[in-house]
Amino acid sequence: MPRRIKAYHSCLGIAQLYDRNPFVVAWWSAAFPGFGHMLLNMHLRGNLFFLFEILINVNAKLNLAMVYTFCGKFESAKNVIDTRWILLYIPFYFFCIWDSYRSAIDMNKLNDLAKDEKLTVQAMVIKNCDICFLDKRNPLIAAIYSLFMPGLGQIYTKRTIPAIALLIWTLVISYFSKDLEAVERLVSGDIIGATRIVDGEWLLFFPSLIFGASYDALASTVEQNHIFTLEQKQYLWNEWQPAHFYINLPIRKEE
Amino acid sequence: MQILALFEHSLSIEIVLSALMQKDINKNYIGVFPLDQPPHSTKRSIDDVQRRMDLGFILATAAGAIGASIGFNLNLGPIIWGIATSVGGFLSGYLINVILGKRKKKTEPQIILVVHCPKSKTEEICHLLWDYQSIGLTLTECEVHPLH
Numbered sequence: 116m117p118r119r120i121k122a123y124h125s126c127l128g129i130a131q132l133y134d135r136n137p138f139v140v141a142w143w144s145a146a147f148p149g150f151g152h153m154l155l156n157m158h159l160r161g162n163l164f165f166l167f168e169i170l171i172n173v174n175a176k177l178n179l180a181m182v183y184t185f186c187g188k189f190e191s192a193k194n195v196i197d198t199r200w201i202l203l204y205i206p207f208y209f210f211c212i213w214d215s216y217r218s219a220i221d222m223n224k225l226n227d228l229a230k231d232e233k234l235t236v237q238a239m240v241i242k243n244c245d246i247c248f249l250d251k252r253n254p255l256i257a258a259i260y261s262l263f264m265p266g267l268g269q270i271y272t273k274r275t276i277p278a279i280a281l282l283i284w285t286l287v288i289s290y291f292s293k294d295l296e297a298v299e300r301l302v303s304g305d306i307i308g309a310t311r312i313v314d315g316e317w318l319l320f321f322p323s324l325i326f327g328a329s330y331d332a333l334a335s336t337v338e339q340n341h342i343f344t345l346e347q348k349q350y351l352w353n354e355w356q357p358a359h360f361y362i363n364l365p366i367r368k369e370e
Numbered sequence: 371m372q373i374l375a376l377f378e379h380s381l382s383i384e385i386v387l388s389a390l391m392q393k394d395i396n397k398n399y400i401g402v403f404p405l406d407q408p409p410h411s412t413k414r415s416i417d418d419v420q421r422r423m424d425l426g427f428i429l430a431t432a433a434g435a436i437g438a439s440i441g442f443n444l445n446l447g448p449i450i451w452g453i454a455t456s457v458g459g460f461l462s463g464y465l466i467n468v469i470l471g472k473r474k475k476k477t478e479p480q481i482i483l484v485v486h487c488p489k490s491k492t493e494e495i496c497h498l499l500w501d502y503q504s505i506g507l508t509l510t511e512c513e514v515h516p517l518h
Contacts, residue, residue, distance in 0.1 A: 136424065139424050139428070142428055146428075146431050146432075181435070181439055182438075182439040182442055184439075185436055185439035185440050186439065186440060186442060186443040250381060251379070251380055251381075258423075294449065297447070297449055298449060301447070301449060301450065306445070306446060306447050306450075307447075309447050309449065310441075310442060310447035310448060313447070313448055313449065315438075315439070315442055315448065318438060318448055318449075318452070319435055319438060319439065321434070321438070321452070322430070322431045322432075322433075322434030322435045322438065322452065322456060323431045323435065325434075326427045326430045326431040326434070326456070326460075327427075327431065329427065330423070330424075330427040333423060333427075343379065344379040344479055347379050347383070347384070347404075348379070348404040348479070351383075351402045351403075351404050351481065352404060355387065355397075355400060355401065355402035356401065356402070356403075357397065357398040357399070357400070357401060358398075359398075360398070360399075360401040360484070362372070362374075362401070362484055363372050363486075363510055
C-alpha cells in the first residue's frame, strides 16, 4: 500500500486528487461558500459551509441587498440588511475562500507526490447499499443534467454525497424562490405577475447553484475518466504481458 | 496468423479479452500494450474539455447573478434576464478560453492488442474485435508460426 494514494473508491463514489487551478476553486467558494470544498471532495466542511451560507445570507437579506444595489436603489439596500447577521458573514466568507484556496494548493502538492505511486483504487465496489464501478462517462451529459437540476449530474457520475446535498438545497431554494411558479406565469405571458411572485432573496442563489453544480459534474467526470484509464492501463500491463511474447513481422511477398 | 488491433480505453477491451479466452485462445498468445501519451499532452492544458469551460461557468454565474438582480427593474423580469445574461456570460467565457488557448487536437490514449491464432479462427476473431469497437485492425502472416 503506497503511503500517498491518488484515489479512493467506495460505494459512495470516488474521491481523488488531481491537478486543480487554486483560483478556480477560490472563485467557486466566493460564488457559493462550500462549492470550493465540494470540488476538492471535502464534503463534510463543504456541507457545513453550505448550511451557514444559506442560513446567514437569508437572515441578513444579503441577496436582496444585492438586487437593490444592482438596480441602483442604495437606500433600500442599506435598509434591508440585517446587521445582526451580516457581520457574521464577513469572517465566514473570507475564511471559506482562503481555506479552499490553501487546500487546493496543498492538494496539488500531494497529487504530485501520489501520481507516481501504484494506483490502489478498486475497479468495482459492490455493497448492499450501492454498486459502484469505474467506467467512462460523458462529461457533457453530466454538466447538462446538473444545469436542469443541480445534483442529477452528480448522481450520473456517482458522487453521491454532493448529489444528496445539492438535490436537497435545490428543492429548498426552488420552493422558497417560487421560480417555477414564475416560469409558469412567464409561459402564459404574465411577465409582470412573474416578476412580482418571484422571491429575489432566494432566486439569487440559483446562478451559482446551477453553474457550480454543473461545473463540478463536468470536472469530476473528466477526472474520473482519467482514473478509469489509469487503472485499466495498470491492469493491462500487469496481467496481459505474456513472458515470451513476440510480434511477427509480415513476410514481404516476392514479386 | 497474427492479428494486431487498436483500441481506446473502455470496458470493451476487457470484454474482448474475456471473449478471446472463451474462444480457447491461450493467454500466452495474447499481448496487450497500452500506449503512453506524448509527453506534452500529459501536462494538463487549456485544450482539455474542462479547462476550456472554466471561464464560461465562472462568467455565467457572475453575469447571471447581476442580470437577475437588474432584471427585477426591467421589462422581462429577473428569470428571463438571468437566463439570458448567464448564456451570454458562458459564451463569452468559452470564446475567450478558446481564443486564448492554442487549439491542439487532443487524442485519447490507446491500446495495441496482439493475438496469435490459427488460420481457421482468424475471421471469427476479427469479427469479434470489430464488434467491440476496435478502431483499427490488421493481419500479418508468418511462414513458420512459432506458436501454432
